[in-house]
Amino acid sequence: MNLKQLSELLGLSQTTVSRALNGYPEVNEATRERVLQAVKETGYRPNKAAQRLATGKAGSIGLVMPTAPGHQSDVHFGEFLAGLGEEAVRHDFHFVIMPADPDDEVGALRRLAISGNVDAMFVAYMRGHDPRLAMLKSLSMPYVVHGRSFGSEPDYPYLDIDNEAAFYDATRLLLQLGHTRFALMNGPMHLDFAIRRKNGVISALAERGLVLDEGSMSHTLMTDEQGLLAMEHFLQLPERPTAILCSSTVLALGAIRAVNQAGLRLGEDISLIAHDDVLPLLKPENFSVPLTTTRSSLRAAGVRIAQRLIGTVKQAGPFPDQELWKTELIVRASTGPVPQV
Amino acid sequence: MNLKQLSELLGLSQTTVSRALNGYPEVNEATRERVLQAVKETGYRPNKAAQRLATGKAGSIGLVMPTAPGHQSDVHFGEFLAGLGEEAVRHDFHFVIMPADPDDEVGALRRLAISGNVDAMFVAYMRGHDPRLAMLKSLSMPYVVHGRSFGSEPDYPYLDIDNEAAFYDATRLLLQLGHTRFALMNGPMHLDFAIRRKNGVISALAERGLVLDEGSMSHTLMTDEQGLLAMEHFLQLPERPTAILCSSTVLALGAIRAVNQAGLRLGEDISLIAHDDVLPLLKPENFSVPLTTTRSSLRAAGVRIAQRLIGTVKQAGPFPDQELWKTELIVRASTGPVPQV
DNA sequence: AGCGACATTCAAAGCGCTTTCAAATATGTA
DNA sequence: TACATATTTGAAAGCGCTTTGAATGTCGCT
Numbered sequence: 001m002n003l004k005q006l007s008e009l010l011g012l013s014q015t016t017v018s019r020a021l022n023g024y025p026e027v028n029e030a031t032r033e034r035v036l037q038a039v040k041e042t043g044y045r046p047n048k049a050a051q052r053l054a055t056g057k058a059g060s061i062g063l064v065m066p067t068a069p070g071h072q073s074d075v076h077f078g079e080f081l082a083g084l085g086e087e088a089v090r091h092d093f094h095f096v097i098m099p100a101d102p103d104d105e106v107g108a109l110r111r112l113a114i115s116g117n118v119d120a121m122f123v124a125y126m127r128g129h130d131p132r133l134a135m136l137k138s139l140s141m142p143y144v145v146h147g148r149s150f151g152s153e154p155d156y157p158y159l160d161i162d163n164e165a166a167f168y169d170a171t172r173l174l175l176q177l178g179h180t181r182f183a184l185m186n187g188p189m190h191l192d193f194a195i196r197r198k199n200g201v202i203s204a205l206a207e208r209g210l211v212l213d214e215g216s217m218s219h220t221l222m223t224d225e226q227g228l229l230a231m232e233h234f235l236q237l238p239e240r241p242t243a244i245l246c247s248s249t250v251l252a253l254g255a256i257r258a259v260n261q262a263g264l265r266l267g268e269d270i271s272l273i274a275h276d277d278v279l280p281l282l283k284p285e286n287f288s289v290p291l292t293t294t295r296s297s298l299r300a301a302g303v304r305i306a307q308r309l310i311g312t313v314k315q316a317g318p319f320p321d322q323e324l325w326k327t328e329l330i331v332r333a334s335t336g337p338v339p340q341v
Numbered sequence: 342m343n344l345k346q347l348s349e350l351l352g353l354s355q356t357t358v359s360r361a362l363n364g365y366p367e368v369n370e371a372t373r374e375r376v377l378q379a380v381k382e383t384g385y386r387p388n389k390a391a392q393r394l395a396t397g398k399a400g401s402i403g404l405v406m407p408t409a410p411g412h413q414s415d416v417h418f419g420e421f422l423a424g425l426g427e428e429a430v431r432h433d434f435h436f437v438i439m440p441a442d443p444d445d446e447v448g449a450l451r452r453l454a455i456s457g458n459v460d461a462m463f464v465a466y467m468r469g470h471d472p473r474l475a476m477l478k479s480l481s482m483p484y485v486v487h488g489r490s491f492g493s494e495p496d497y498p499y500l501d502i503d504n505e506a507a508f509y510d511a512t513r514l515l516l517q518l519g520h521t522r523f524a525l526m527n528g529p530m531h532l533d534f535a536i537r538r539k540n541g542v543i544s545a546l547a548e549r550g551l552v553l554d555e556g557s558m559s560h561t562l563m564t565d566e567q568g569l570l571a572m573e574h575f576l577q578l579p580e581r582p583t584a585i586l587c588s589s590t591v592l593a594l595g596a597i598r599a600v601n602q603a604g605l606r607l608g609e610d611i612s613l614i615a616h617d618d619v620l621p622l623l624k625p626e627n628f629s630v631p632l633t634t635t636r637s638s639l640r641a642a643g644v645r646i647a648q649r650l651i652g653t654v655k656q657a658g659p660f661p662d663q664e665l666w667k668t669e670l671i672v673r674a675s676t677g678p679v680p681q682v
Numbered sequence: 683a684g685c686g687a688c689a690t691t692c693a694a695a696g697c698g699c700t701t702t703c704a705a706a707t708a709t710g711t712a
Numbered sequence: 713t714a715c716a717t718a719t720t721t722g723a724a725a726g727c728g729c730t731t732t733g734a735a736t737g738t739c740g741c742t
Contacts, residue, residue, distance in 0.1 A: 002698055013722045018700060028720060045455040049399070050698035052390035053727045060437070060458075067426040075622055078419030085408040085440030094458070096401070098435045099426030114386040117401075117435070225627050250622060253594075257629050281416055281591060286566050288598050343728055354692045359730060369690060391728035394697045457698095684742090691736075697729085708719070 001044045010038055021046070052117075061088070061095050061309050062118030064109055066102040066125065075250060076222070076298055079279055080124065080146070083302020091310050106135050113139050120309040122146065126192040142312040144305050150195045157321045159305050163193045166294040166327040167200030170245055170273040173292075173329065175208055178338035179243035179271060182212055183234045185227060185255060187247045189219035194247065197275070201245055216241060220251075227254025235262050242338050246274040249282045252291060265289075271335040275327070290332035296325055342385045351379055362387070393457070402429070402436050402650050403459030405450055407443040407466065416591060417563070417639055420620055421465065421487070424643020432651050447476050454480050461650040463487065467533040483653040485646050491536045498662045500646050504534045507635040507668040508541030511586055511614040514633075514670065516549055519679035520584035520612060523553055524575045526568060526596060528588045530560035535588065538616070542586055557582060561592075568595025576603050583679050587615040590623045593632060606630075612676040616668075631673035637666055 007017040012031070019027045020035035038044070052058045061084075065077070088095060096117050100108030109132055112118060119142070123132055126147035133152055136143050145158040174182070184201050187194040202212055215237060220226035227250065234241055235258060246252045252274040259266050266272060266289040276284050276293035278300075284291035308319045348358045353372070360368045361376035379385070393399045402425075406418070429436060437458050441449030450473055453459060460483070464473055467488035474493055477484050486499040515523070525542050528535040543553055556578060561567035568591065575582055576599060587593045593615040600607050607613060607630040617625050617634035619641075625632035649660045 003700095004698075014699080015701080015723080016721055019721090022700085026720065031720080045452070047394070047457045047698050049390050049393035049457050050727090051700080053388070053394050053729085054698080054700040056727080058390070065422070065426050067423050067430060075416050075419060078416060078422075081406070081419075081438075082408050085406050085438070089408060089440040089442065094437055094439045094453075096435055096437055097422075097426070099430040101430065111386070112435075117389050223622055225624055228627060254627070257627075261629060281564055283566055286569060286595070286598075288602060344730095345728075355729080356692055356694095356731080357690080360691095363730085367690065372690080388728050391697090392730080394699085395728080395730040397697080686741090687739085689736100689738075691734105693732105693734085695730105695732080699727085700725105702723105702725080704721105704723085706719100706721075708717100710717075711715085712713100 001042050002047065003044075006038060006042060006044050009042070010034060057313065058117060058119050059093050060118050061093060061306070061313075062112045062121045063095060063097060064100050064105055064112060064123065065097050066105065067099045074222075075279055075281060076248075076277055077124075079277065079298045080302040083297075083299035083304075084122070084306045085302075086299075087303045087306035087310065091314070093306075093310055106131055109135055110139075113141050119313040120144075122305055122309060127190045128192060128195055130192070142309060144308050146301060146305060147192050148196075150192045154322065157308070157319075159301055159308070159323045159325070161296045161301070161325045161327055163196035163327075164200035164203075166275065166296075166329070167197040167245060168204045169200075169329050170292075170294050171201045171204035173331070174243040174245075174271060174273065174335065175204065177243075177271065177335065180208075180210060180338070181216075181239055181241040182210070182243045182245065183216040183218075183237075183241035184212060185218050185220075185230045185244060185246045185251050187219065187222050194219060197245075197247060222248040222250050224250055224254035224257070227251035228258050229254070231255035231258035232262075235259075235264075242270060244270060244272040246272060249274050249276050249279065249284055249291065249293070252284075252287075253282065256287065256289075267333045267336045269339055271338075273335060276330075284330075285332065287334070289334050292332045292335040293330050294327040295330055296327040301325070342383050343388065344385075347379060347383060347385050350383070351375060398654065399458060399460050400432075400434050401459050402434060402647070402654075403453045403462045404436060404438060405441050405446055405453060405464065406438050407446065408440045415563075416620055416622060417589075417618055418465075420618065420639045421643040424638075424640035424645075425463070425647045426643075427640075428644045428647035428651065432655070434647075434651055447472055450476055451480075454482050460654045461485075463646055463650060468531045469533060469536055471533070483650060485649050487642060487646060488533050489537075491533045495663065498649070498660075500642055500649070500664045500666070502534075502637045502642070502666045502668055504537035504668075505541040505544075507616065507637075507670070508538040508586060509545045510541075510670050511633075511635050512542045512545035514672070515584040515586075515612060515614065515676065516545065518584075518612065518676060521549075521551060521679070522557075522580055522582040523551070523584045523586065524557040524559075524578075524582035525553060526559050526561075526571050526585060526587045526592050528560065528563050535560060538586075538588060563589040563591050565591055565595035565598070568592035569599050570595070572596035572599035573603075576600075576605075583611060585611060585613040587613055590615050590617050590620065590625055590632065590634070593625075593628075594623065597628065597630075608674045608677045610680055612679075614676060617671075625671075626673065628675070630675050633673045633676040634671050635668040636671055637668040642666070 003014050007014045017035050020032040098108050098112040121143040124146040126149045128150040130149035148158050148160045218230035259270050264270050273292045276295040277298040284293045344355050348355045358376055361373040439449050439453040462484045465487040467490045469491040471490035489499050489501045559571035600611055605611050614633045617636040619638040625634045
């Protein structure tokens with residue numbers, strides 16, 4: 001069943017039927033009723049490809065999902081996607097996921113844009129000096145960046161959390177508790193958030209004349225396995241750290257296992273603050289020693305980005321171009337005063 | 342830049358250019374070279390919507406992602422998606438995700454199919470007597486079901502793991518170790534895999550004249566929080582179980598925390614076998630007491646389903662309609678002989 | 683030279699929709 | 713009653729691609 005058949009059935013022109021369907025004002029209410037009724041009876045649905053071709057709009061937002069045989073799927077990605085989806089479904093948008101080799105994200109992004117399958121795009125996993133920015137700017141397609149790109153002029157639309165402030169504040173809390181030996185378990189070094197979090201820690205320490213040396217920092221994928229390994233390493237340092245900052249609750253999971261295995265008590269021998277993306281999988285309050293965290297919902301970010309993207313496509317704007325969300329510092333039991341030696 | 346412009350540039354007809362691009366044999370090799378060269382220089386990319394409209398094929402597979410404000414994102418979903426993506430990227434396919442209210446999956450599926458945006462579909466989270474099957478059959482679009490639907494005639498294309506056998510075998514192992522008091526931590530009751538796993542346990546127990554009563558079964562979302570709660574409940578039963586079967590390593594995570602909190606030793610006071618979907622996030626061998634598991638890679642299933650779907654669309658078939666994968670039973674330290682009382 | 687066979691190329695007809703521009707009808711006003 | 717103004721409807725022209733069916737040019741042979 002297509003428009004032509006439907007309009008013949010109704011004895012109307014395609015024009016009128018199309019207008020009736022798309023809510024144009026110049027069609028008689030009685031006629032519109034008839035059309036809508038017929039749609040119900042026949043189950044007619046407009047062909048999206050044709051609509052797309054005719055209008056240039058597709059009702060979809062695109063994103064690149066890094067993937068490869070060895071590439072690990074990421075919990076954080078799924079959670080963010082859920083947020084995007086929650087908003088998209090309200091507007092009858094869908095998203096097109098272009099899987100891509102992590103080495104070819106720029107290319108994948110371009111292909112996705114040019115494919116004509118999407119009206120707007122979203123990018124994440126930003127790196128320092130990210131080459132995708134130039135590509136996006138050249139594209140004349142709406143986009144929003146999740147995160148920022150350290151070292152690039154911040155003249156692009158983004159939504160980010162204030163990673164530096166989050167880790168600065170967290171570090172200060174630990175300093176106030178008397179800690180002086182710190183370690184940082186971070187995400188992959190090239191990623192923007194990792195750079196900023198590290199800077200936050202370093203500048204808070206610097207205020208007390210402390211430095212964070214290379215050996216007290218780990219940059220790894222954010223899995224529990226890596227968390228375990230990194231913590232085991234820290235625990236064997238001659239000057240064992242008493243304060244740990246951790247970029248994810250997933251990392252913390254492994255880290256805490258290492259702490260327990262070493263017979264140390266979390267919140268007493270070792271204090272730990274983790275960043276909490278509010279993953280339903282892993283709630284910091286349910287850890288055997290509830291975790292002190294810096295919190296910001298990844299899912300909420302997904303919802304907001306979808307809002308901005310869809311709003312822009314529908315020209316329901318304007319939207320702020322750049323948003324920087326504060327995180328919350330929530331104190332639970334995994335932090336305590338520095339132990340007396 | 343579109344086909345028309347490109348062909349004018351080359352002094353050829355659109356027909357010839359189109360053929361050159363799509364590998365038709367009747368075009369002069371020299372001409373093809375020229376065309377390909379021009380494509381490189383101009384950066385021309387065919388408009389997918391137009392291709393779709395003309396051919397009816399879109400190079401994409403569709404799936405419905407259940408989502409809602411309260412709906413929890415699922416690690417398992419992301420992992421499966423990674424598998425799909427890994428294969429899709431090899432064939433320049435993308436996927437279209439239709440977010441949908443979990444209550445309206447049938448409708449979402451239909452809308453996705455009719456939208457004309459996808460060539461094939463995939464469905465998961467199958468339930469007993471799943472209403473989506475009838476809808477899919479009526480659709481004349483290729484599809485593959487991940488899992489099966491208990492109670493429905495198995496006359497649809499699926500890929501599933503042998504959940505019943507997996508849990509049957511796991512239960513038998515525990516029986517051989519002398520256990521007689523069992524509990525099952527399962528996924529949501531309406532889901533097919535949960536039904537079959539339960540049946541596997543029940544039939545293995547029945548062979549020894551044992552039964553699994555309602556109080557020794559939990560049906561919950563598969564998060565660590567729920568795992569913790571369920572295990573706490575089991576530990577308070579008058580006849581405390583010594584053998585636990587667990588539908589996910591994520592559930593196991595919480596369960597083990599409860600075991601530790603109760604001061605019990607895993608693999609000695611309590612034996613536990615979990616099903617392992619091979620999530621990179623959570624490796625059973627890295628648990629403080631390595632976990633005995635039934636294993637089957639969710640990601641591999643994603644790859645295989647993408648293969649079948651894409652192959653069918655490209656008519657590169659035929660593919661087996663129904664595949665049932667065996668799981669592996671891997672014994673580690675979380676299982677041991679029943680403790681002497 | 684003449685003819686069929688083959689290799690290339692092209693014009694034009696869709697695919698199913700939106701939208702411009704024009705036409706037809708209805709309504710109001712002097 | 714005549715005419716200007718709304719109100720509704722329609723015909724037809726795209727959107728950018730694929731594909732059918734026809735045309736042209738080449739070759740090898742008789």
